[in-house]
Amino acid sequence: MKPKISDVAHAAGVSPTTVSRVLNNRGYISEDTKKKVYKAMDALNYLPNDLARSLYNKRSNIIGVIVPTTSNPFYGELAAKIEHHCAEKGLKVLLCNSLFNVEKERNYWEMLRRNQVDGVIVCTYNRGLIDYDDHHLPIVAFDHYLSKRIPVISSNNYEGGVLATTHLLKSGCKKIIHINGPLDLETPANLRRKAYEDVMKEQDLPVLTYEIKPVLKQEATAKAVATVFDEQQDIDGIFASDDSIALAVIREARERGITVPDSLKVVGYDGSEFVREIAPELTTIQQPINKMAETAINHLLLQIEGTTQVPNQELVHHVLLRKGTSA
Template sequence: MASIRDVAKRAGVTVTTVSRVLNNRGYISEETRKKVYKAMEELNYQPNELARALYRKRSYFIGLIIPDVSHPFFGEVAKYIEYYAYLRGYKILLCNSYLDEKKEKEYINMLKRHQVDGIIMGSHTLDVEDYKKVNLPIVALDRVLSEDIPYVTSDNYRGAVMATNLLIEKGCRFLAHISGPLQLNTPANDRYYGFMHVVSQRSVKHVVVETRLNKFDINEYKDIVSQLFKKYPEIDGVFASSDLIAAVVIRVAEDFGKKVPESLKVVGFDDVNIASIMKPSITTVRQYKDKMAQKAIDLIINKIEGNNVEVSNVIPIDLIEREST
């Protein structure tokens, strides 16, 4: 395996010059850079990234911990986070916590051992003090970890108000809201509060059910929706807290002889890819996942560089009407 000395010898420069090229330090002529890169290529030299990180006091790696990359929302956000991190010269180390406290702790420790410069947290199973002890810049994604850790979210409350009002304006008289687990402290809980505000203000009959904690389980969603339709067959409008749940609602509705949108209208949340390709396509509240990701990267890099940032960062939403209403 080639060493930095071998590269220096092949390029006809000093070891210090090769080090400066690798770490982009000091003035190096373009001709010298080309010589060093050519020697590295010929010798198949791979720099020791950990050593470079220690020298530069920065690794240019950012940890990303999310509940489940297979969930459409988190998968799409992770894609954009990687994209915007790359544009800024950073790489992403991706971790799936599955909302498991033990795994989340292990991943945080692993990321620290790998000298990441900061962590974007899309998972939230630990106590506030645990996050404060991480001793690295942290930005929360669609989570509130503590009053002084910056977070990025969408305008969940306004989105819920818009979705619920649309269902009522479309003639729905008995609404169901399928919420995420409200015991988890996330900005997404504002979808529940927005729904409750509208149905209370407009005196509309309603019911709310919650999904279980630590689960993004299609079979669980099917069971919840089936029980909902069995117990309340007169439901004619559903506001689901995600497009994935909305898709399940539409599928289960067929089994109960409910036609969408004729006898049942459905609104989701997120506007992930499946929302527009479903049949019927899903009316939904669009979260701008690209903007959320870009803001998260801006915040974490600013934190890494020691700059002050806003704690609350709320991205506007839009209601996208499609065939399900």
């Protein structure tokens, strides 16, 4: 069986209390005893049982991370970065892929609470699902407003929309279309669209927003993009609300013999590592995923360890125009 603290104590000829003390570096222990204990731990290949520690300490050092799915590189990267910063701080990550499914998410919340996680980072679309205010579990939301009580981490989506649109304008575009993913109101991401519309109006240019219906994403995107090209002529710029859509636009343009960027300029949104690698030609608004992940866990830690009441706030990150050759 796995050795426990009393086995170590026995081997070192001391009491369990003492072993625990050297384990936690607490109180005074003579160098000699320390050495004996370390030696015994080594000999037995002892590793403390974190379950028991967590039970006593009422601190599991585990945090729950709920994302739609890590299959999507944006969330995959986000999860990876969150986990990275957690590991650096001695925290562990319980991964939850909600798949936009309310029922699944509800189960995850219960699971996380049963497992005594110290806090959770959630990127969910299921508003009002949980009575977040009910339990005083530290929570940080990603890009979504969940409740008055919960701080949200986001990048400056309005700034991103402005950057994208003005970049297209400066490049000489006159007729710019915006293609939007399935609209989820009250989401910071919708500011991308608002920014586009504001900028266009300011320039007295027509506002042309298309929205992809939230059906089977893959074909829906292709179809929606085809519709845009069918319905509109002389488009010279497209600002897509995410990189998949932008790449679908470029593909469709190519098939129709429209050259990018000469006759059509395309700007995407997100700029995850993988998309940058796989499509370096794409001009896109890059979200600082790593920084956002870091802020999220720092802020969560503030709540977890915080003596002070952490105010509900929105932590907004600057966004970057990453120039490829598509615009």
